[in-house]
Every structure is written in structure tokens, then in C-alpha cells.
Amino acid sequence: MLKKRLYDTTRWRKLIKIHLAANPLCVYCSKSGKDTPATIIHHNPPHKNDPEKFWDESSFESVCATCHSGIKRVEESRGYSQAASVDGLPIDTNHPWNKGRIKI
Numbered sequence: 372m373l374k375k376r377l378y379d380t381t382r383w384r385k386l387i388k389i390h391l392a393a394n395p396l397c398v399y400c401s402k403s404g405k406d407t408p409a410t411i412i413h414h415n416p417p418h419k420n421d422p423e424k425f426w427d428e429s430s431f432e433s434v435c436a437t438c439h440s441g442i443k444r445v446e447e448s449r450g451y452s453q454a455a456s457v458d459g460l461p462i463d464t465n466h467p468w469n470k471g472r473i474k475i
Contacts, residue, residue, distance in 0.1 A: 377425050387412055390431050399438035404457040409433030417447065 377383060390412055400407035413432045418424035438454075446452040451465035461468045 377422065382426075386428070386431075390428070391433055394431075394433040396433065397435040397438055398432045399434055399442050399452070399454050402456075402462050403454050407435045407437075410436055411439045413439055 391409055395408060397405075397407040397409045411434050413434045414425070414427075414430045415432045416424075416430060418427075418430070424430065442452055442454050446463075451467070452461075452463040453466070454462050456462055463469070
């Protein structure tokens, strides 16, 4: 399986350290006004086992484990994020709650 082999490489482990050192906070938590240390690199857009896309550092996002296993998965399956700001309102303009609302 290509995906498994790429994640197991020394090159990938080095990239994780470099990227997280330069981008230490979770991008999803940051959108919600929280500073949470990131521990995982997420590909956005997903690489879908394409080696060229896998190594494209411009697609890397730093995320915490909670967001990676929760918010990110829902976003990829539903097409919108369920992340909310500190006031509890959905951040993603594609969220159904934001559809049809007048932006001020």
C-alpha cells in the first residue's frame, strides 16, 4: 500500500519535525480562537495516494489529534467544517447554518 510506505519513510518523519517547528499550532483550533499545539500534518487537499501530492509541502497543515480525528474527517465527508468560533457560530461559510444568511 503506497500510503503506508510513504508515511513510514525517514523523509516523512523529518518533514513532520520541520513543518511542526515552523507551524506549531493547530490551524482548526486557531480559526476558533484557541492556541492548541499541533502534532499531526494533514494534507489539504488530500493526496489520495499520489506521491507527487503527498510530498507537496504547500498542502501541509498542522493539526492537533482531536481536530484530525474529528473536525477534519467530518469536513472531508460532508464538505464543510463543524468548527465554531468562541461565540459558538460556525466558521465555515459552507456550513448549512451559514447558507442564505446575510453577511454584515
